Amino acid sequence: MRYALYLGCTVPIRNMNYELSARKVAERLGIELVDSDQFGCCGYPMKGVNHRTALLMAARNLVVAQEMGLDIFTLCTACTGTLTEASVVLNEDEALRQEVNEELEKATGKRYNGQVKVHHIARVLYEDVGLAALRDQIKVSLNGFRFGAHYGCHYLKPSEVFEGFDDPEAPHTLDELIEVTGAEAVQYNTKLLCCGGGVLAVDEEVALAMPQAKLQELAQAGIDALVLACPFCDIMYEYNQRRVMRNVDPRFQLPVLFYSQVLGLAMGMSAEELGFSLNRVKSKGLATKLAALEAAKP
Amino acid sequence: MIESTQLDPNFKDEIANEPGGEHILSCFTCGTCTASCPVRVVTDRYSPRKIIRMALLGLKEEVLSSDFIWLCSACYSCHERCPQDVRITELINAIKNIAVREGHVPPAFRVQVDLLRDHGRLIEIGDYDNERRAELGLPAIHEQPAEVAEILKVSGTIALGAAAPAPAEDDAK
Numbered sequence: 001m002r003y004a005l006y007l008g009c010t011v012p013i014r015n016m017n018y019e020l021s022a023r024k025v026a027e028r029l030g031i032e033l034v035d036s037d038q039f040g041c042c043g044y045p046m047k048g049v050n051h052r053t054a055l056l057m058a059a060r061n062l063v064v065a066q067e068m069g070l071d072i073f074t075l076c077t078a079c080t081g082t083l084t085e086a087s088v089v090l091n092e093d094e095a096l097r098q099e100v101n102e103e104l105e106k107a108t109g110k111r112y113n114g115q116v117k118v119h120h121i122a123r124v125l126y127e128d129v130g131l132a133a134l135r136d137q138i139k140v141s142l143n144g145f146r147f148g149a150h151y152g153c154h155y156l157k158p159s160e161v162f163e164g165f166d167d168p169e170a171p172h173t174l175d176e177l178i179e180v181t182g183a184e185a186v187q188y189n190t191k192l193l194c195c196g197g198g199v200l201a202v203d204e205e206v207a208l209a210m211p212q213a214k215l216q217e218l219a220q221a222g223i224d225a226l227v228l229a230c231p232f233c234d235i236m237y238e239y240n241q242r243r244v245m246r247n248v249d250p251r252f253q254l255p256v257l258f259y260s261q262v263l264g265l266a267m268g269m270s271a272e273e274l275g276f277s278l279n280r281v282k283s284k285g286l287a288t289k290l291a292a293l294e295a296a297k298p
Numbered sequence: 299m300i301e302s303t304q305l306d307p308n309f310k311d312e313i314a315n316e317p318g319g320e321h322i323l324s325c326f327t328c329g330t331c332t333a334s335c336p337v338r339v340v341t342d343r344y345s346p347r348k349i350i351r352m353a354l355l356g357l358k359e360e361v362l363s364s365d366f367i368w369l370c371s372a373c374y375s376c377h378e379r380c381p382q383d384v385r386i387t388e389l390i391n392a393i394k395n396i397a398v399r400e401g402h403v404p405p406a407f408r409v410q411v412d413l414l415r416d417h418g419r420l421i422e423i424g425d426y427d428n429e430r431r432a433e434l435g436l437p438a439i440h441e442q443p444a445e446v447a448e449i450l451k452v453s454g455t456i457a458l459g460a461a462a463p464a465p466a467e468d469d470a471k
Contacts, residue, residue: 158385
Protein backbone atom coordinates (compact mmCIF):
# COMPACT_ATOMS: atom_id res chain seq x y z
CA MET A 1 0.00 0.00 0.00
CA ARG A 2 1.49 3.25 -1.20
CA TYR A 3 -0.26 6.63 -1.29
CA ALA A 4 0.44 10.30 -1.83
CA LEU A 5 -0.04 11.95 1.58
CA TYR A 6 -2.36 14.94 1.26
CA LEU A 7 -2.20 17.02 4.45
CA GLY A 8 -4.43 19.97 3.48
CA CYS A 9 -4.20 23.43 5.05
CA THR A 10 -5.12 22.79 8.68
CA VAL A 11 -3.56 19.51 9.80
CA PRO A 12 0.14 20.33 9.28
CA ILE A 13 -0.16 23.63 11.18
CA ARG A 14 -2.81 23.07 13.84
CA ASN A 15 -3.04 19.31 14.29
CA MET A 16 0.49 17.95 14.26
CA ASN A 17 -0.71 15.32 16.75
CA TYR A 18 -3.04 13.95 14.08
CA GLU A 19 -0.34 13.98 11.41
CA LEU A 20 2.28 12.49 13.71
CA SER A 21 0.05 9.63 14.90
CA ALA A 22 -1.25 8.95 11.38
CA ARG A 23 2.29 8.67 10.01
CA LYS A 24 3.40 6.37 12.85
CA VAL A 25 0.39 4.09 12.61
CA ALA A 26 0.66 3.91 8.82
CA GLU A 27 4.35 3.06 8.98
CA ARG A 28 3.74 0.25 11.46
CA LEU A 29 0.98 -1.14 9.22
CA GLY A 30 3.18 -1.09 6.13
CA ILE A 31 1.31 1.77 4.48
CA GLU A 32 3.86 3.92 2.66
CA LEU A 33 2.89 7.62 2.68
CA VAL A 34 4.80 9.68 0.12
CA ASP A 35 5.12 13.43 0.74
CA SER A 36 4.90 16.13 -1.91
CA ASP A 37 5.26 19.86 -1.39
CA GLN A 38 3.26 20.56 -4.54
CA PHE A 39 -0.15 20.08 -2.92
CA GLY A 40 -2.24 23.16 -2.06
CA CYS A 41 -5.71 23.91 -0.73
CA CYS A 42 -8.27 21.28 -1.81
CA GLY A 43 -10.71 23.90 -3.10
CA TYR A 44 -13.42 23.42 -0.47
CA PRO A 45 -13.51 27.07 0.68
CA MET A 46 -14.21 28.28 -2.87
CA LYS A 47 -17.18 26.01 -3.54
CA GLY A 48 -19.74 28.56 -2.42
CA VAL A 49 -17.92 31.37 -4.20
CA ASN A 50 -17.26 29.78 -7.58
CA HIS A 51 -17.94 26.12 -8.21
CA ARG A 52 -15.46 26.01 -11.12
CA THR A 53 -12.63 27.56 -9.11
CA ALA A 54 -13.09 24.87 -6.45
CA LEU A 55 -13.14 22.09 -9.06
CA LEU A 56 -9.98 23.43 -10.72
CA MET A 57 -8.17 23.63 -7.38
CA ALA A 58 -9.18 20.06 -6.59
CA ALA A 59 -8.14 18.92 -10.08
CA ARG A 60 -4.73 20.55 -9.62
CA ASN A 61 -4.16 18.39 -6.53
CA LEU A 62 -5.31 15.29 -8.41
CA VAL A 63 -2.67 16.12 -11.04
CA VAL A 64 0.03 16.27 -8.35
CA ALA A 65 -0.89 12.71 -7.32
CA GLN A 66 -1.10 11.67 -10.97
CA GLU A 67 2.47 12.82 -11.50
CA MET A 68 3.51 10.76 -8.46
CA GLY A 69 1.67 7.78 -9.94
CA LEU A 70 -0.28 7.35 -6.68
CA ASP A 71 -3.76 7.61 -5.20
CA ILE A 72 -4.37 10.24 -2.52
CA PHE A 73 -4.46 9.53 1.25
CA THR A 74 -6.29 12.21 3.25
CA LEU A 75 -6.64 13.14 6.91
CA CYS A 76 -9.22 15.95 6.75
CA THR A 77 -12.79 15.00 5.88
CA ALA A 78 -13.54 18.35 4.19
CA CYS A 79 -10.58 17.75 1.86
CA THR A 80 -11.77 14.16 1.45
CA GLY A 81 -15.23 15.26 0.34
CA THR A 82 -13.96 17.90 -2.08
CA LEU A 83 -11.22 15.78 -3.66
CA THR A 84 -13.39 12.65 -3.82
CA GLU A 85 -16.22 14.54 -5.49
CA ALA A 86 -13.81 16.10 -7.99
CA SER A 87 -12.20 12.74 -8.77
CA VAL A 88 -15.55 11.01 -9.22
CA VAL A 89 -17.06 13.63 -11.53
CA LEU A 90 -13.86 14.14 -13.52
CA ASN A 91 -13.03 10.42 -13.75
CA GLU A 92 -16.54 9.54 -14.96
CA ASP A 93 -17.58 12.53 -17.08
CA GLU A 94 -15.20 12.78 -20.00
CA ALA A 95 -16.82 15.88 -21.51
CA LEU A 96 -16.53 17.77 -18.23
CA ARG A 97 -12.94 16.57 -17.81
CA GLN A 98 -12.10 17.97 -21.27
CA GLU A 99 -13.69 21.29 -20.40
CA VAL A 100 -11.95 21.52 -17.01
CA ASN A 101 -8.65 20.44 -18.57
CA GLU A 102 -8.77 23.34 -21.04
CA GLU A 103 -8.86 25.78 -18.12
CA LEU A 104 -6.46 23.76 -15.97
CA GLU A 105 -3.94 23.72 -18.80
CA LYS A 106 -4.27 27.46 -19.24
CA ALA A 107 -3.58 27.98 -15.52
CA THR A 108 -0.98 25.28 -14.82
CA GLY A 109 0.13 23.81 -18.15
CA LYS A 110 -1.08 20.38 -17.00
CA ARG A 111 -4.03 18.10 -17.71
CA TYR A 112 -5.77 15.56 -15.50
CA ASN A 113 -6.04 12.02 -16.90
CA GLY A 114 -8.99 10.86 -14.80
CA GLN A 115 -7.24 8.04 -12.94
CA VAL A 116 -6.64 9.20 -9.36
CA LYS A 117 -8.73 8.01 -6.42
CA VAL A 118 -9.01 9.54 -2.95
CA HIS A 119 -9.01 7.61 0.35
CA HIS A 120 -9.50 8.96 3.88
CA ILE A 121 -7.28 7.36 6.54
CA ALA A 122 -10.21 5.70 8.34
CA ARG A 123 -11.47 4.21 5.08
CA VAL A 124 -7.99 2.86 4.28
CA LEU A 125 -7.79 1.30 7.74
CA TYR A 126 -11.26 -0.21 7.44
CA GLU A 127 -11.23 -1.32 3.80
CA ASP A 128 -7.65 -1.78 2.68
CA VAL A 129 -5.97 -2.88 5.92
CA GLY A 130 -9.12 -4.41 7.37
CA LEU A 131 -10.29 -5.10 10.92
CA ALA A 132 -8.72 -8.59 11.05
CA ALA A 133 -5.25 -7.31 10.17
CA LEU A 134 -5.66 -4.44 12.64
CA ARG A 135 -6.66 -6.87 15.37
CA ASP A 136 -3.39 -8.73 14.82
CA GLN A 137 -1.49 -5.49 15.50
CA ILE A 138 -3.16 -4.75 18.85
CA LYS A 139 -0.53 -5.05 21.57
CA VAL A 140 -2.26 -3.24 24.43
CA SER A 141 -6.02 -3.63 24.79
CA LEU A 142 -7.85 -0.39 25.52
CA ASN A 143 -10.44 -2.37 27.46
CA GLY A 144 -12.02 0.01 29.99
CA PHE A 145 -11.76 3.10 27.78
CA ARG A 146 -15.09 4.54 26.60
CA PHE A 147 -15.08 6.67 23.46
CA GLY A 148 -17.74 8.49 21.45
CA ALA A 149 -17.20 8.35 17.69
CA HIS A 150 -17.80 11.49 15.67
CA TYR A 151 -18.00 10.96 11.91
CA GLY A 152 -17.09 14.13 10.04
CA CYS A 153 -19.91 14.87 7.55
CA HIS A 154 -17.66 14.70 4.51
CA TYR A 155 -16.21 11.32 5.48
CA LEU A 156 -19.39 9.74 4.08
CA LYS A 157 -21.45 12.46 2.40
CA PRO A 158 -22.61 13.11 -0.24
CA SER A 159 -22.98 9.32 -0.38
CA GLU A 160 -23.31 9.42 -4.19
CA VAL A 161 -19.52 9.93 -4.45
CA PHE A 162 -18.48 7.37 -1.81
CA GLU A 163 -19.44 4.20 -3.70
CA GLY A 164 -21.73 2.86 -0.97
CA PHE A 165 -18.98 2.97 1.69
CA ASP A 166 -20.59 2.81 5.18
CA ASP A 167 -24.07 4.23 5.81
CA PRO A 168 -24.42 8.00 6.33
CA GLU A 169 -27.64 7.52 8.33
CA ALA A 170 -26.24 4.77 10.57
CA PRO A 171 -22.46 4.92 10.27
CA HIS A 172 -20.49 2.11 11.88
CA THR A 173 -16.94 2.03 10.46
CA LEU A 174 -15.37 4.41 13.00
CA ASP A 175 -17.18 2.63 15.85
CA GLU A 176 -15.78 -0.70 14.65
CA LEU A 177 -12.31 0.83 14.32
CA ILE A 178 -12.60 1.99 17.94
CA GLU A 179 -13.82 -1.40 19.17
CA VAL A 180 -10.96 -3.24 17.48
CA THR A 181 -8.67 -1.55 20.02
CA GLY A 182 -10.61 -3.12 22.90
CA ALA A 183 -12.27 0.18 23.85
CA GLU A 184 -16.02 0.65 24.00
CA ALA A 185 -17.62 2.78 21.28
CA VAL A 186 -20.48 4.39 23.19
CA GLN A 187 -23.72 4.83 21.24
CA TYR A 188 -25.42 8.22 21.61
CA ASN A 189 -28.29 10.25 20.17
CA THR A 190 -26.43 13.21 18.67
CA LYS A 191 -23.91 11.05 16.79
CA LEU A 192 -24.89 12.38 13.35
CA LEU A 193 -24.80 16.07 14.31
CA CYS A 194 -22.56 18.33 12.25
CA CYS A 195 -19.79 20.18 14.14
CA GLY A 196 -20.72 23.53 12.59
CA GLY A 197 -17.24 24.16 11.18
CA GLY A 198 -18.67 25.07 7.78
CA VAL A 199 -20.39 28.14 9.23
CA LEU A 200 -17.53 29.38 11.42
CA ALA A 201 -16.10 31.87 8.93
CA VAL A 202 -19.54 33.35 8.18
CA ASP A 203 -21.33 33.46 11.52
CA GLU A 204 -19.40 32.59 14.66
CA GLU A 205 -22.43 32.75 16.94
CA VAL A 206 -24.35 30.19 14.92
CA ALA A 207 -21.31 27.95 14.45
CA LEU A 208 -20.39 27.94 18.15
CA ALA A 209 -23.95 27.00 19.11
CA MET A 210 -23.79 23.83 17.02
CA PRO A 211 -21.29 21.58 18.91
CA GLN A 212 -22.97 22.07 22.30
CA ALA A 213 -25.59 19.29 22.20
CA LYS A 214 -23.05 16.60 21.34
CA LEU A 215 -20.49 17.73 23.94
CA GLN A 216 -23.17 17.81 26.62
CA GLU A 217 -24.61 14.42 25.79
CA LEU A 218 -21.19 12.77 25.67
CA ALA A 219 -20.08 14.34 28.95
CA GLN A 220 -23.26 13.07 30.61
CA ALA A 221 -22.56 9.62 29.17
CA GLY A 222 -19.28 9.70 31.08
CA ILE A 223 -16.99 8.94 28.16
CA ASP A 224 -13.20 9.37 28.24
CA ALA A 225 -12.93 11.22 24.93
CA LEU A 226 -14.67 12.17 21.73
CA VAL A 227 -12.83 10.44 18.87
CA LEU A 228 -12.77 12.00 15.43
CA ALA A 229 -10.82 12.06 12.18
CA CYS A 230 -11.08 15.61 10.87
CA PRO A 231 -9.22 18.81 11.83
CA PHE A 232 -12.28 20.98 11.20
CA CYS A 233 -14.39 18.98 13.63
CA ASP A 234 -11.47 19.29 16.06
CA ILE A 235 -11.54 23.09 15.74
CA MET A 236 -15.16 23.05 16.83
CA TYR A 237 -15.13 20.36 19.54
CA GLU A 238 -11.67 20.89 21.02
CA TYR A 239 -10.10 24.23 20.05
CA ASN A 240 -13.38 26.14 20.63
CA GLN A 241 -14.70 23.90 23.41
CA ARG A 242 -14.41 26.52 26.13
CA ARG A 243 -16.25 29.14 24.06
CA VAL A 244 -18.91 26.63 23.03
CA MET A 245 -19.59 25.58 26.61
CA ARG A 246 -18.93 28.77 28.59
CA ASN A 247 -22.61 29.58 29.16
CA VAL A 248 -23.40 26.02 30.18
CA ASP A 249 -20.41 25.13 32.34
CA PRO A 250 -17.26 27.27 32.40
CA ARG A 251 -15.27 24.32 33.77
CA PHE A 252 -16.45 21.89 31.11
CA GLN A 253 -13.72 19.57 29.85
CA LEU A 254 -14.18 16.71 27.41
CA PRO A 255 -10.96 15.43 25.80
CA VAL A 256 -10.92 15.04 22.04
CA LEU A 257 -8.63 12.52 20.33
CA PHE A 258 -7.85 11.70 16.72
CA TYR A 259 -8.55 8.09 15.81
CA SER A 260 -4.94 7.47 14.80
CA GLN A 261 -3.88 8.39 18.35
CA VAL A 262 -6.29 5.82 19.78
CA LEU A 263 -5.13 3.11 17.39
CA GLY A 264 -1.47 3.98 18.08
CA LEU A 265 -2.00 3.48 21.83
CA ALA A 266 -3.47 0.05 21.20
CA MET A 267 -0.54 -0.78 18.93
CA GLY A 268 1.72 -0.18 21.90
CA MET A 269 2.99 3.32 21.13
CA SER A 270 3.27 5.82 23.97
CA ALA A 271 0.96 8.81 24.39
CA GLU A 272 4.06 10.97 24.08
CA GLU A 273 5.13 9.70 20.67
CA LEU A 274 1.52 10.01 19.45
CA GLY A 275 1.50 13.73 20.21
CA PHE A 276 -0.94 13.64 23.16
CA SER A 277 0.80 16.67 24.68
CA LEU A 278 -0.66 18.69 21.77
CA ASN A 279 -4.27 17.77 22.62
CA ARG A 280 -5.60 20.93 24.20
CA VAL A 281 -8.35 19.61 26.48
CA LYS A 282 -7.01 17.48 29.31
CA SER A 283 -8.97 15.56 31.92
CA LYS A 284 -7.85 13.78 35.07
CA GLY A 285 -9.89 10.73 34.14
CA LEU A 286 -8.19 10.22 30.80
CA ALA A 287 -4.72 11.06 32.17
CA THR A 288 -5.14 8.45 34.91
CA LYS A 289 -6.20 5.77 32.43
CA LEU A 290 -3.32 6.62 30.07
CA ALA A 291 -0.81 6.43 32.96
CA ALA A 292 -2.22 3.06 34.02
CA LEU A 293 -1.94 1.81 30.44
CA GLU A 294 1.73 2.84 30.31
CA ALA A 295 2.48 1.32 33.73
CA ALA A 296 0.94 -2.01 32.72
CA LYS A 297 3.31 -2.39 29.76
CA PRO A 298 5.82 -5.21 30.18
CA MET B 299 -47.12 41.06 1.41
CA ILE B 300 -45.41 39.64 -1.65
CA GLU B 301 -46.23 41.65 -4.77
CA SER B 302 -46.36 39.50 -7.88
CA THR B 303 -44.99 42.33 -9.99
CA GLN B 304 -41.79 42.17 -7.95
CA LEU B 305 -41.21 38.49 -8.67
CA ASP B 306 -38.70 37.24 -11.21
CA PRO B 307 -40.17 34.10 -12.79
CA ASN B 308 -36.85 33.36 -14.52
CA PHE B 309 -34.91 33.04 -11.26
CA LYS B 310 -35.72 29.32 -10.87
CA ASP B 311 -34.48 28.67 -14.43
CA GLU B 312 -31.32 30.65 -13.76
CA ILE B 313 -30.71 28.38 -10.76
CA ALA B 314 -31.57 25.24 -12.75
CA ASN B 315 -28.90 26.24 -15.29
CA GLU B 316 -26.25 26.65 -12.61
CA PRO B 317 -24.08 23.61 -11.76
CA GLY B 318 -25.66 22.00 -8.68
CA GLY B 319 -29.02 23.74 -9.11
CA GLU B 320 -30.42 21.46 -11.82
CA HIS B 321 -33.02 19.71 -9.65
CA ILE B 322 -34.70 22.74 -8.05
CA LEU B 323 -37.97 22.22 -9.93
CA SER B 324 -38.42 18.78 -8.34
CA CYS B 325 -39.00 20.27 -4.88
CA PHE B 326 -42.51 19.63 -3.53
CA THR B 327 -41.88 21.58 -0.29
CA CYS B 328 -42.17 18.63 2.09
CA GLY B 329 -39.74 20.18 4.58
CA THR B 330 -37.59 17.10 5.19
CA CYS B 331 -34.58 19.38 4.58
CA THR B 332 -35.46 21.89 7.28
CA ALA B 333 -36.45 19.10 9.69
CA SER B 334 -33.02 17.50 9.13
CA CYS B 335 -30.98 20.69 9.36
CA PRO B 336 -28.53 21.04 12.29
CA VAL B 337 -28.22 24.79 11.64
CA ARG B 338 -32.00 25.19 11.93
CA VAL B 339 -31.75 23.63 15.41
CA VAL B 340 -29.68 26.58 16.66
CA THR B 341 -31.17 29.45 14.62
CA ASP B 342 -34.47 30.08 12.86
CA ARG B 343 -32.69 32.38 10.42
CA TYR B 344 -31.84 29.38 8.26
CA SER B 345 -34.40 27.14 6.58
CA PRO B 346 -33.57 25.35 3.33
CA ARG B 347 -37.27 24.79 2.56
CA LYS B 348 -37.94 28.50 2.84
CA ILE B 349 -34.98 29.37 0.62
CA ILE B 350 -36.11 26.95 -2.08
CA ARG B 351 -39.71 28.21 -1.85
CA MET B 352 -38.55 31.82 -2.14
CA ALA B 353 -36.38 30.92 -5.14
CA LEU B 354 -39.23 29.09 -6.89
CA LEU B 355 -41.52 32.07 -6.29
CA GLY B 356 -38.97 34.38 -7.88
CA LEU B 357 -37.88 36.41 -4.86
CA LYS B 358 -34.49 36.82 -6.50
CA GLU B 359 -33.16 39.94 -4.80
CA GLU B 360 -34.32 38.84 -1.32
CA VAL B 361 -32.59 35.49 -1.70
CA LEU B 362 -29.36 36.70 -3.31
CA SER B 363 -28.79 39.62 -0.96
CA SER B 364 -29.69 37.63 2.15
CA ASP B 365 -27.28 36.61 4.89
CA PHE B 366 -29.11 33.34 5.43
CA ILE B 367 -27.99 31.54 2.25
CA TRP B 368 -24.47 31.61 3.74
CA LEU B 369 -25.51 29.78 6.92
CA CYS B 370 -25.56 26.31 5.32
CA SER B 371 -22.91 24.18 7.06
CA ALA B 372 -22.66 21.82 4.04
CA CYS B 373 -23.32 18.75 6.24
CA TYR B 374 -25.42 17.11 3.50
CA SER B 375 -28.10 15.89 5.96
CA CYS B 376 -30.89 17.37 3.79
CA HIS B 377 -29.12 16.27 0.63
CA GLU B 378 -29.15 12.62 1.77
CA ARG B 379 -32.76 12.65 2.95
CA CYS B 380 -34.54 14.68 0.25
CA PRO B 381 -37.21 12.37 -1.27
CA GLN B 382 -37.13 14.34 -4.52
CA ASP B 383 -33.34 14.27 -5.01
CA VAL B 384 -33.21 18.06 -5.14
CA ARG B 385 -29.51 17.80 -4.15
CA ILE B 386 -30.04 20.66 -1.71
CA THR B 387 -26.47 21.23 -0.51
CA GLU B 388 -25.33 21.65 -4.12
CA LEU B 389 -28.41 23.76 -4.82
CA ILE B 390 -27.57 26.16 -2.00
CA ASN B 391 -24.03 26.35 -3.41
CA ALA B 392 -25.47 27.18 -6.83
CA ILE B 393 -27.50 30.02 -5.29
CA LYS B 394 -24.38 31.28 -3.47
CA ASN B 395 -22.43 31.22 -6.76
CA ILE B 396 -25.13 33.36 -8.42
CA ALA B 397 -25.17 35.71 -5.42
CA VAL B 398 -21.40 36.16 -5.75
CA ARG B 399 -21.73 37.03 -9.44
CA GLU B 400 -24.34 39.64 -8.47
CA GLY B 401 -21.87 41.19 -6.06
CA HIS B 402 -22.98 39.65 -2.76
CA VAL B 403 -19.78 38.25 -1.25
CA PRO B 404 -19.41 37.83 2.53
CA PRO B 405 -16.18 39.51 3.69
CA ALA B 406 -14.77 36.20 5.01
CA PHE B 407 -14.64 34.81 1.48
CA ARG B 408 -12.88 37.89 0.10
CA VAL B 409 -10.17 37.33 2.70
CA GLN B 410 -9.97 33.65 1.76
CA VAL B 411 -9.50 34.52 -1.92
CA ASP B 412 -6.52 36.68 -0.94
CA LEU B 413 -5.04 33.98 1.27
CA LEU B 414 -5.32 31.42 -1.51
CA ARG B 415 -3.83 33.83 -4.05
CA ASP B 416 -0.84 34.69 -1.85
CA HIS B 417 -0.21 31.36 -0.13
CA GLY B 418 -2.02 28.68 -2.15
CA ARG B 419 -3.62 27.59 1.09
CA LEU B 420 -5.94 28.95 3.77
CA ILE B 421 -3.39 28.94 6.58
CA GLU B 422 -0.11 30.68 5.99
CA ILE B 423 3.04 28.72 6.84
CA GLY B 424 5.49 30.67 8.98
CA ASP B 425 9.08 29.77 9.87
CA TYR B 426 7.85 29.03 13.38
CA ASP B 427 5.51 26.33 12.05
CA ASN B 428 8.31 24.52 10.26
CA GLU B 429 10.52 24.80 13.37
CA ARG B 430 7.80 23.12 15.43
CA ARG B 431 7.37 20.48 12.74
CA ALA B 432 11.11 19.80 12.76
CA GLU B 433 11.07 19.37 16.55
CA LEU B 434 8.40 16.70 16.14
CA GLY B 435 10.32 15.02 13.32
CA LEU B 436 7.81 16.13 10.67
CA PRO B 437 9.04 17.29 7.25
CA ALA B 438 8.97 20.99 6.39
CA ILE B 439 6.08 22.15 4.21
CA HIS B 440 6.21 24.91 1.64
CA GLU B 441 3.68 27.24 0.09
CA GLN B 442 2.92 26.77 -3.60
CA PRO B 443 0.81 29.79 -4.49
CA ALA B 444 1.64 30.30 -8.18
CA GLU B 445 -0.67 27.73 -9.78
CA VAL B 446 -3.52 28.42 -7.36
CA ALA B 447 -3.27 32.14 -8.16
CA GLU B 448 -3.45 31.30 -11.88
CA ILE B 449 -6.54 29.15 -11.27
CA LEU B 450 -8.18 32.04 -9.40
CA LYS B 451 -7.35 34.24 -12.39
CA VAL B 452 -8.52 31.84 -15.12
CA SER B 453 -11.82 31.17 -13.31
CA GLY B 454 -12.45 34.86 -12.64
CA THR B 455 -12.36 34.60 -8.85
CA ILE B 456 -9.23 36.62 -8.16
CA ALA B 457 -11.04 39.96 -8.51
CA LEU B 458 -13.24 39.10 -5.52
CA GLY B 459 -10.28 39.50 -3.15
CA ALA B 460 -10.41 42.03 -0.34
CA ALA B 461 -7.01 43.60 -0.80
CA ALA B 462 -4.45 44.42 -3.45
CA PRO B 463 -1.93 41.67 -4.21
CA ALA B 464 0.88 41.35 -1.71
CA PRO B 465 4.02 43.14 -2.96
CA ALA B 466 6.63 40.95 -4.58
CA GLU B 467 9.60 40.27 -2.33
CA ASP B 468 11.86 42.75 -4.11
CA ASP B 469 9.34 45.56 -3.61
CA ALA B 470 8.93 44.75 0.04
CA LYS B 471 12.56 45.49 0.88
